[in-house]
Amino acid sequence: MKVLIFGLPGSGKSFLANELVKLLGDKVAWFNADKVREEANDWDFSDEGRLRQKDRMNSLCEDAIKEGKIAIADFVCPFEKARLDFGANYTVWVNTIQSGRFEDTNAVFERPMAASFDYMVTDQRGNEDAINIAWDLSDRFIWDNKAPTTQMLGRWQPWHNGHQALFDRAIAKHDQVYLMIRDMPVDDSNPFDQTQVVKNLKHKLAKYCGKVKIGVVPNIMNITYGRGVGYKIEQEVFDDATHDISATKIRAKMREEGKL
Numbered sequence: 001m002k003v004l005i006f007g008l009p010g011s012g013k014s015f016l017a018n019e020l021v022k023l024l025g026d027k028v029a030w031f032n033a034d035k036v037r038e039e040a041n042d043w044d045f046s047d048e049g050r051l052r053q054k055d056r057m058n059s060l061c062e063d064a065i066k067e068g069k070i071a072i073a074d075f076v077c078p079f080e081k082a083r084l085d086f087g088a089n090y091t092v093w094v095n096t097i098q099s100g101r102f103e104d105t106n107a108v109f110e111r112p113m114a115a116s117f118d119y120m121v122t123d124q125r126g127n128e129d130a131i132n133i134a135w136d137l138s139d140r141f142i143w144d145n146k147a148p149t150t151q152m153l154g155r156w157q158p159w160h161n162g163h164q165a166l167f168d169r170a171i172a173k174h175d176q177v178y179l180m181i182r183d184m185p186v187d188d189s190n191p192f193d194q195t196q197v198v199k200n201l202k203h204k205l206a207k208y209c210g211k212v213k214i215g216v217v218p219n220i221m222n223i224t225y226g227r228g229v230g231y232k233i234e235q236e237v238f239d240d241a242t243h244d245i246s247a248t249k250i251r252a253k254m255r256e257e258g259k260l
Contacts, residue, residue: 001141002061006077007094012124017074019130029064033075054082078109091117134209142210148174162245180217
């Protein structure tokens with residue numbers, strides 16, 4: 001899979017790419033424009049030089065893809081046609097500044113059409129966008145729906161150390177977990193709506209991108225199965241300290257501290 005991260009110089013492309021590498025780990029091969037130009041000893045920023053850089057980045061990405069990597073190309077790529085020709089599976093526009101430090105690049109940079117990118121970053125604060133993009137990439141290109149998977153079903157209001165202990169055992173079984181969120185009405189026992197629960201889980205489990213799929217399901221109350229169905233339902237047993245972790249107590253403490 002090929003990912004293009006483009007935008008004006010100084011917009012934060014390399015910061016974003018670096019955060020994605022942290023989240024996706026050895027699944028990724030990252031190609032930074034300045035490093036690639038330095039290795040090629042090519043600092044020609046004419047239109048021809050920019051197109052040559054596009055071809056160079058594309059070639060490096062294609063080689064990485066053959067090795068089973070997610071190839072991330074981080075460069076200005078100012079021309080709309082060149083971005084389309086690059087043929088990325090996933091395109092990110094880092095649109096955090098109106099102009100960069102190089103007037104010649106500002107002059108030639110073509111703002112993309114809405115249909116030509118998958119995600120737009122509009123500020124450089126924290127790694128929220130990196131987390132969202134990493135999960136999106138994982139859902140689209142890494143998660144294997146046919147691979148053996150462990151299911152976890154719950155409310156996760158909020159996610160706590162007991163849940164994490166259960167998750168650790170779940171992922172150890174098959175190295176892939178489908179984390180299902182029961183769609184609960186918001187009340188004292190369920191203070192977070194489903195959008196917030198998803199966001200919380202993505203932050204808590206960010207390092208598991210590609211091994212976890214998060215989905216909101218109906219308010220499931222019973223699970224039934226027939227004979228010889230090919231799967232089993234298990235109860236995990238933990239030490240008393242882990243079993244005593246209570247989401248109810250955690251919510252009460254959050255209210256006392258004004259966090260809820």
